[in-house]
Amino acid sequence: MKVYYHQKHDLLYITLKEANKVRNERFKEDIVFDIDKDDKIVGIEILGASTYFDVKNIFTVTIEQEN
Incomplete structure (x- = not known):
């Protein structure tokens, strides 16, 4: 899993799984x-992330699952 925050655009992106081809489905106005x-969620994009999180404590991280 990777978490990335783009400060200029106030966008938080969470990659759950790498995938080449995806489609986007809007869950809420600012969550995609x-x-x-295979109809699995592989990423979550949060627009206006600072309305949901204290973004000053967010930084880019990568978490790898152990086998």
Whole structure:
């Protein structure tokens, strides 16, 4: 899992799984899910992230799952 915050655009993106082809489905006005060909959520985009989180404590992180 990767978490990325773009300060200039106040955008938080969470990558749950790498996928080449995705479609976007708007969950709420400012939350968009990226969905893969198997109908699994592979990413979450949050527009206006500072309305949901204290963004001064957000930084880019990568978390890898152990096998």
